Amino acid sequence: MDLNTKDIQLQYEGFLNTPFLWNSDAVFDLKQFEFLKENSATFNNGIVKNLRLGKRVERFVMHELIQKKNINILAENIQIQNGKTTVGEIDCILTENEHPFHLEIIYKFYLYDETFGTTEIEHWIGPNRNDNLVKKLTKLKNKQLPLLYNSFTNPLLKKINLKSENIAQRVYFKAQLFVPLSLKNNSFDLINNECIQGFYIHFNELKQFSDCKFFIPSKINWLQAVQTQTRWLTYNLFLTKVEDLIKQETAPLCWIKYPNGEVQKFFVVWW
Template identity: 50%
Template sequence: MHYKDKEIQLQYQGFSITKPLWINTLNKINQFTDLQLINTFKPKVLLHDNLRLGKLVEQFIFYQLAANQNIEIILENIQVQNGNITVGELDGIILQNNIPIHLEIVYKFYLYDATVGTAEMEHWIGPNRRDSFNEKFQKLRKKQLPLLYHEKTRELLAHHDLDVNTIQQKVYFKAQLFPHLNDSNKEFPLINNDCISGFYIYLKELAQFKECKFYIPTKHNWLVIPHTNVKWLNFDAFKADLSIFLEKTISPLCWMKKPNGTLLKLFVVWW
C-alpha cells in the first residue's frame, strides 16, 4: 500500500510552510537557512504508509536539498561504526556553495506547559509529555553534533576526501508549536513565534466548542494545513472517538471547524 499522491502533496506543503524553531543561532547552534522551497514533491522511490513521520520529513528535506542548484548532497543517513557497534548516525553531509556542512534534521510538535522545568526551553514538551525541546536540544549539542569529531567519523569522511575540521555544523529544526488556549496571544522570547500552529486544551475545557465540528487526522497528516474536504464529526461523535485516544494516554492532534467556517488545529491532552 502506498501514499495517495494528493495526500502526500498536502503533507509536503504543510511541512514546507513550517518555520524554523529559532532564527539564525540559539546557544551557538546555527539554523540551516537560504533553502529554496520547491512547491511539489516528486518522490524518487515508493513511500509506504508505515514510514515513520520523521523519516517522511527526511525524504521531504533531502528532496528540497537536491532541487537547489547551489547544494550538493555528499552523504545522507551515515552510520558510524566501530567494529560491530554503531557509534551513531549523521543525518547528512552537504555542500552549499562549495562549503561542506554537517546537517542534522529535526521536525517536532511541542506544547507549552509552564509547570515543566524552570525556563522557556524546558516548558516546550511533546504532546504526551515523553520528550521536550530542551532534551532534544541538549542531545543535539552533546551527542549528535559532536559525533562529527569522533575518531571513526573522521576515518569514514576521510574516504570521501572530507576533513572534519573544515565542515560547518547546522541544524534544520522545524516545529509546530501549541500553547494552551489561554496563552494563544502570548509572545515567547526564545523561539520563532511564527511556529505557533494552534493551541491545546484539557478535556474539561472542550464543552466551549460544542457547536463546532471536528476531525482527527492520522499522524502523517499532522503535517497538513486543515482543509474542508474531510469527514467532519459532530461534538458527541468526536468526544466518543477522542476518549479512545485519551484512555491510552495519547494526546491527538485535531482539526476544528467553527460555525463561521474558520479551521483550526488543536491538541486535546490526556494529562
C-alpha cells in the same frame, strides 16, 4: 492523483510551510541552516506507506535541498559503526557553494506548559510529556553534532574526501507549537512565533466547543495544513473517538471547524 500521493503532497507542502523554530543561532548557540527558499512545492518521489514522520521529513528535506543548484548532497542517513555496534547516525553532509556542512534534521510538535521547567525554553514539551525541547537541544549539542569528530566517523569522511575540522555544523530545526487557550495571543521571546499553529486543551474542557466539528488526522498527516474538504465529525462522535485515545494516555492532534467556517489545529491532552 491517488489518495496516498495526494496526502504525501499535502504533507510536503505542510512541511515546507513550517517555519524554523528559531532564526540564526538564537537558541543554545545552535545555528540554523539558512538558505534561499525558492523551491518548487511539488514532491514527486515515492514514499513507503508506513514510513514514520521523522524519516518522512528527512526525505522531504533532501528533496528540498537537491532542488538547489548550489547544494550538493555528499552523504545522508549514514550509520556510524564500531564493528557491529552503531555509535550514532549522521543525517546529512553536503556542500553549499562548495563549503561543506554537517546537517542534523529535526521536526517536532511542542506544547507550552508553564508547570514544566522554569524557563521559556524548558516549558516546551512533547504532547505526551515524554519529550521536551531542552532534552532535544542537549542531545544535539552533546551527542549528535559531536559525532562528526568521533574516530569512527573517519571512514565516512575519508570516502567523501573531507576532514572534520573543515566542516561547519548546522541544524535544520522546524516545529509546530501549541499554547494553552489562555495564552492564545501571547508572543514568546526566544522562539519564532510563526511556529505557533494552534492551542491545546484538556479533554475535560472540550464541552465549550460542542457547536464545532472535528477531524483527527493520522500522525503522518499532522504535517498537513487543515483541509477544509474532509469528513468532519460531530462533537459527540469526536468525543467518543478522543476518549479512547485519552484513556491510553495519547494526546491526539485534531482539526476544529468553528460554526463561522474558521479552522485550526489543536491538541487534546490527558494530563
